Amino acid sequence: MNFECHHCGIPFIRPYRMNITRASRPQFCSQECVGRHAEAKAEQRFASRFWSRVNRGADNACWPWTGRTDSNGYGRIDWKGKPQLAHRVAFFLSNPDADPECNACHDCDNPPCCNPSHLWGGSQSENVADMDFKGRRKNSTRRGEASNKAKLTAEQAAEIFRSPESNTVLGRRFGVTATAVALIKKGRNWAHVTGANNAA
Numbered sequence: 001m002n003f004e005c006h007h008c009g010i011p012f013i014r015p016y017r018m019n020i021t022r023a024s025r026p027q028f029c030s031q032e033c034v035g036r037h038a039e040a041k042a043e044q045r046f047a048s049r050f051w052s053r054v055n056r057g058a059d060n061a062c063w064p065w066t067g068r069t070d071s072n073g074y075g076r077i078d079w080k081g082k083p084q085l086a087h088r089v090a091f092f093l094s095n096p097d098a099d100p101e102c103n104a105c106h107d108c109d110n111p112p113c114c115n116p117s118h119l120w121g122g123s124q125s126e127n128v129a130d131m132d133f134k135g136r137r138k139n140s141t142r143r144g145e146a147s148n149k150a151k152l153t154a155e156q157a158a159e160i161f162r163s164p165e166s167n168t169v170l171g172r173r174f175g176v177t178a179t180a181v182a183l184i185k186k187g188r189n190w191a192h193v194t195g196a197n198n199a200a
Helices: 031-051 086-094 124-134 154-162 167-174 178-185
Strands: 002-004 011-013 076-079 082-085 103-106 119-122
Touching: 031 076, 031 086, 076 086, 082 086, 086 103, 086 119, 154 167, 154 178, 167 178
Parallel strands: none
Antiparallel strands: 002 011, 076 082, 103 119
16 A cells, blocks of 8 residues: 655555555654654644743743743743753744754843744853843943943944954954954844844
8 A cells, every 4th residue: 555654755655455544544654754753743742832831922022931930030941851941942942953052042131031033042152251241240240331341342343343354353453252253243242332133
């Protein structure tokens, strides 16, 4: 009997006859496809349960997590057998091809927010640089030129943003890291000076 795999869509042949009831059920070409289909269905059920705990509003608004939170206000949920930050899960559900090692960083700096448009994937160094600029670490409480961590002026930040030179070259010239330069060019930092579009 001829079938099409319910998971991968590849045509295949069963070397034996099946009754009508059994043949009408989803058929799979291999045990591997059976397993992958089961995993996909489990992910769909999890995603449905996850988003039911997010208070989704306007596209550009914060979407707060309504489930359990930690002492810092971040949402928490178990995912793939491990406790996870809710906003991190929101980012990866919306960006399944993202590097699994990257951090899910907030543009809005609102811990319970799970709006994918307020989240971006960055390295640990980018996340730390972003926190320092925004004054979100204990030893960094002010922003921009007023920050006790600031190494740039608004004029220098604008020059970096406009320059076609590499992040490394600009970092050396202005005495900052290539990561700090990248955050300016991406519009993550100094956007109020550069006019860069920022999802926040």
